Amino acid sequence: MTLIPSFSLKGRSGKARMGTLLLNHGEVETPVFMPVGTQATVKTVRNSDLIQYGWKIILGNTYHLYLRPGLELLEKAGGLHSFMNWQGNILTDSGGFQLFSLSSLRRITEEGYSFQSHIDGSSHILTPEKVVEAQTVFGSDVMMVLDECLEQPSEESKTRDSVALTLRWAKRARELHGGMGQAMFGIVQGGGFPHLRRQCAEALVDMDFDGYAIGGVAVGEERPMMELAVKSCIDILPADRPRYLMGVGKPEDLIDFVGMGVDMFDCVVPTRNARGACFFVPEGRLNIRNARFRDDFRPVQEDCDCYVCRNHTRAYLRHLFIAREWLAPIYATLHNLRYFAGLMEELRCAIREDRYAETSKDLLGRMGKLGNP
């Protein structure tokens, strides 16, 4: 019998890895991208759509779910899976990023974060223990420990203190137990300082987490810093645990960072950009509002098998966006989720067949992203 959670590394191509992550709600093939379901829904789409396109894991946001619908209701509902009737896996973040980006009047102490809700101004405190407790109530298949997310760039001394706090918080979280089989991931911080990233990673590895995230990226920093954050610590992370780059990314990022050995990703890009009329295609992106699509009666992507590409034209989709119709973001999201699912499948296949370098070069070339990261 295999213990849950468990991660089996099944193959490599260069530094790119493929594997299987076994969680409470089934197996997930890695490298994997997780669509974001902030408030117990991946915006605009139904669970049946996610299943149809092969998604086995989505992300929920602890900060949002803690505030609304709240722990009491989620407990009554029997957890987040039951509340939203999602049979697949759910990873929930720690709230650190939202506390950093959304809440007003937040204050950090040794104990945790004091903050006011962005919804109604009510006062709350989130500690490392409270965040584990919340994710235990959710029944998250993967829970993240509370971390401090710093704005970038930050000074070295400030970053050093922050990493130290993040590590003390990680230790407090690690000493607790979630529910049966719930995985717990630590989060590597350290800003743009490779030695702090390394120190943080080493200390977290000593705490023996089920997986390791690289955090504090995708906060508006330059791309080289994101690469530096990954490269400085990824070789310290144990090969037999999944590695998760938080809040990343765009298709070109997924290709690059899988190539550097990252196994898991989440990002609002396929869903949020969809609401802005952006359709992802192998050649890059189409802004479907563009006048050149006015009488373009081809599908968005000729070889795409999604509902939208099988049924509708660029001209019709443009009309929906111009007319501000509800179906517009729904259809863009559906297509983008299919595109991202297909891209990840393509990357896994390239690793399986040990041709990752060529495949990634081909994919980036087709996107016009070669030499222009």
Added chain:
Amino acid sequence: MTLIPSFSLKGRSGKARMGTLLLNHGEVETPVFMPVGTQATVKTVRNSDLIQYGWKIILGNTYHLYLRPGLELLEKAGGLHSFMNWQGNILTDSGGFQLFSLSSLRRITEEGYSFQSHIDGSSHILTPEKVVEAQTVFGSDVMMVLDECLEQPSEESKTRDSVALTLRWAKRARELHGGMGQAMFGIVQGGGFPHLRRQCAEALVDMDFDGYAIGGVAVGEERPMMELAVKSCIDILPADRPRYLMGVGKPEDLIDFVGMGVDMFDCVVPTRNARGACFFVPEGRLNIRNARFRDDFRPVQEDCDCYVCRNHTRAYLRHLFIAREWLAPIYATLHNLRYFAGLMEELRCAIREDRYAETSKDLLGRMGKLGNP
């Protein structure tokens, strides 16, 4: 071989009728309700949803489609069905109601309506001929003639003049031909004056339309006037042609007016009210935002087979509305369309089995609408 369009009356129960309307895109069982697809989409739902719930005919709005995407693009697309990839039937209204309710600076002359677009203020003129031409480009399965829609109440002399103009316009439209097999319906006007309604109906019947609509209702008038509009003219309309009550209605209206011999309806109620958190159920309506649904883990309607009732709870749907999530109106629309489809099926079944009076009484009683129309 049956000519298209054709209408076969198949049964009666009291004054309620059931029949089959054969149109260019297939058969429609009557009495029928038509979901409104104003801008080439029934808001929030996919064509596959409409098909799944058995919808064979939807309504499009000539005024909106004429302005956006416009005739030139719809002609290039090969018509409205092809543009929106809808294989079922489409009835398009004449634009009269939107000219009345939406456009600014409209001016009526013998020729037609001059008006400025509510979208960009551009100047347009819609004549009876232009409205037929537009619906020919659309490829509408049922086209409506241009009519004048008066505010209610209006004076008798004003109404008399308006009916006369509507009849002259109807004659001009009738003398044109749409595309092969396109049905053309006349529209009975006459406000709250039974003798004008009768005169209008008689004159239209002389013009031999494929069906007859009762218009100028659902414009904010009291319910008794709506009944009067129907009762004053319905017996004048030939039994072998479908009768369409425009812009109606709520479930209780559908039950009542089917009982008076109406065959066709359209209304934004299932879709627009859905966006306002209203779920239709046999007992009436649930406003799902209500605090009493906060921890109600039952489906909206226990015996409903729609995707939403099979998969989600009232508590979850309330959360989606409170959190202003995209899925909220989508799910409410899906359920309401299923509910309306089921209601119409129930009414047809009651007519088939000649128990319309009992069934309608039962249904209205369950809704709490008996004696309180």
